[in-house]
Amino acid sequence: MRINLEHPEVQKREERLNSISGFAGTARELCDKSNSGRLCDKKRSFSQCLGCSSGNAICQSIMIQDTVTINHAPLGCAGDFADFNFTNRVNRGFRNLEIKNCRAISTNLEEKDTIYGGGEKLRKTIELAYERYNPKAIFVTASCASGIIGDDIESITNEAEEKLGIPVAYISCEGFRSKLWTTGFDATFHGILRKVVKPPVKKQDDLINVINFWGSDIFTDLFKRLNLRPNYIVPFSTIEQLEKISEATATVQICPTLGTYLAAGLEQEYGVKEVKAPVPYGLKGTDNWFRELGKITGKEKEVEELIAKEKEKIAPKLKELREKLKGKRAYVTAGAAHGHSIIALLKELGLEVTGAGIFHHDPKYDCDGGARNKCCNGSTESLNHVVNTYGDVPNFHVCNKQAFELVNNLNRIKPDLLIARHGGVSVWGIKLGIPTLLVGDEQFGLGYQGIINYGEKILQILNTKEFSENIASHSLSPYSDWWLSQPANKFIGGK
Ligand code: SF4
CATH class of the missing domain: 3.40.50.1980 (Nitrogenase molybdenum iron protein domain)
Structure with a gap:
């Protein structure tokens, strides 16, 4: 598939990759449908709120040093600033960077701007950002409001770029454009590829x-x-x-x-x-x-040595962890590929994965398979790798953070452990008395040592059973007995 950098806007995931946000079945069924081209998105007839592309775009642009992110939007859309500034401050230590705030500005679109247009406000905000911070680049993220009124952000950013002499990139992440919030990642990367990356001088x-x-x-x-x-x-x-x-x-x-x-x-x-x-x-x-x-x-020999050494190093501990964790039942809720990675880790450690609520599903990636095909035994993406290597996963839901479906599933499946990637969903495990691990650092479980890190952390979390049950005994559920007795997928594909 060709990525079109001539176009100012990124093509959304549902069109580019046929990605979906609604499915209920098993992981193997999902893979079979994806691989045979029979996968279609099942819409929900009832939905709670969910994320939007703007947040995912901002989380990538806002932490780039020496830049400013301008959110061309009503002030409410800038709620993401606080979230990601927190992430920024907490994680700068991983890179030995001085702790400081992100640089982000909202154009604060108001009612009158939706009538007369917000272009002038954006021009002034770009100038203000340049004068105040002297950045090396400016990213302008769009919003539902700027998209609906039709502000020509591409022209405005191009004019500013010419005037200021730094990259000024339009990030096409209007919330309503895509049902897949991960389109926001692609939107920022589209802007970086178009405006920031230069041809190589020396490889x-x-x-x-x-x-x-x-x-x-x-x-x-x-x-x-x-x-x-x-x-x-x-x-x-x-x-x-x-x-x-x-x-x-x-x-x-x-x-x-x-x-x-x-x-x-x-x-x-x-x-x-x-x-x-x-x-x-x-x-x-x-x-x-x-x-x-x-x-x-060209490092095949060195890689084989590294693999052998690392595997030998972790083997005794891995055996011990597998014995301790054997038969424990886990439920996973996370973004697509990272959720698949967590399932692989759990199965490697001998746990039974009793179900998963994965935020969306990409049946393929932008690379169109290529070498990934060979590595995954004929598949094009990470879920195929998991199913082919470790076997099927029952109760596999594609669920874009619909808390009512997650609570229904957890209440029915009653796992020993919940692993969640996002804070907003991890709370439901504790409220139901399930020991819960919130995975903040995605590199924590990576590589050979990562398997051991995860296993040790899971043992600690399983010991919080009494604590979790105590919290649950003091929690009120907003969900009725009627809903908890329904199938979790009641509204998927319904009318
Ligand atoms: S861009 Fe749209 S969906 Fe996203 S936060 Fe703003 S109003 Fe909400």
Whole structure:
């Protein structure tokens, strides 16, 4: 699939990848439907609130150093600023950066702007951002309001770019454009590819782009053993760093849901090879991922040595953890590919995965399979890898954070453990008396040592059973007995 950088707006995921946000069945059924092209989105006849692309776009742009993010929107849409500024402040330590706030401004679109247009307000805000912060680039994120009134953000940003002499990028993340909030990641990466990345001056053979969120640094040490260097993008990178990502020899990603668009764009435009193996969670995934990286960088021998050493190092502890965790029943709720990675980790540790509420599903990625096909036994994405390697997962829901469906499932399945990637959903596990692990640092479970990290953390969490039950005994549920006795998928595909 060709990524069209001529166009100012990113093509949304439901059109580009046929992504869906509603499904109930088993993981294997979902894979079979995806692989045979028979997957269609099942709409909900009732839905609670959900996220929007704007938040996902902002979470990638706002933490780039020496830049300003302007949210061209009513003030309410800037609620994301506080969330991601918190993430920024907490996680800057992982990169040894001074703790400071993000730089973000709202144009504060008001009722009269929806009648007369908000273009002038945006022009003035860009000038103010430049004068106040002297940034190296400005990102302008769109909103439902700016999209509905039809402000020409592309022209305004292009004019400003010419006048100021720095990249000023339009990020097409209007909330109503896409039902998949992950389209927001793609929108920011589209803006970066169009306006920030420069053609390579000199290729850097040891440089590996690592598309990640904001987790801990585990790659510097691992890559050093292969004479490679990680280049963490996009949060916390500088504009100078992003300009040169075209010079890297390969791109890896810790989550294809996050990075598929940027990785594919870099390969298409600048020949930076994307490691297309499923992400390195669990033994087989990690083996495949390192082997693919070794092939691209010509380090096959070093990679085999690293794999052997790491596996030998963790083997006794892994055996011990598997014995302790055998038969424990877990439920997972997380974004698509990261949720699949957590399932792989749990199954590797010997837990039974009794169900999953995964926020959306991409039947394919932007790379159109390629080498990823080989690595996943004929599949094109991470869920196929999990099902082919570890077996099926029952009660597999594609559920875009619909709390009422999650509570119904947890109440019925009653797992020993809930693993959640997002704070807003983890609270439901505790309210039901289920020991719950909130996964903040996505790098925590990555690679060989990550399996051990996860296993040890799960043992700690399982010991919080009494604490969780205590909280549950003091919690009131907003859901009626009627709803809890219904099938969780009652409104999926309904009228
Ligand atoms: S962009 Fe739209 S959906 Fe997103 S926060 Fe603003 S109003 Fe809500």
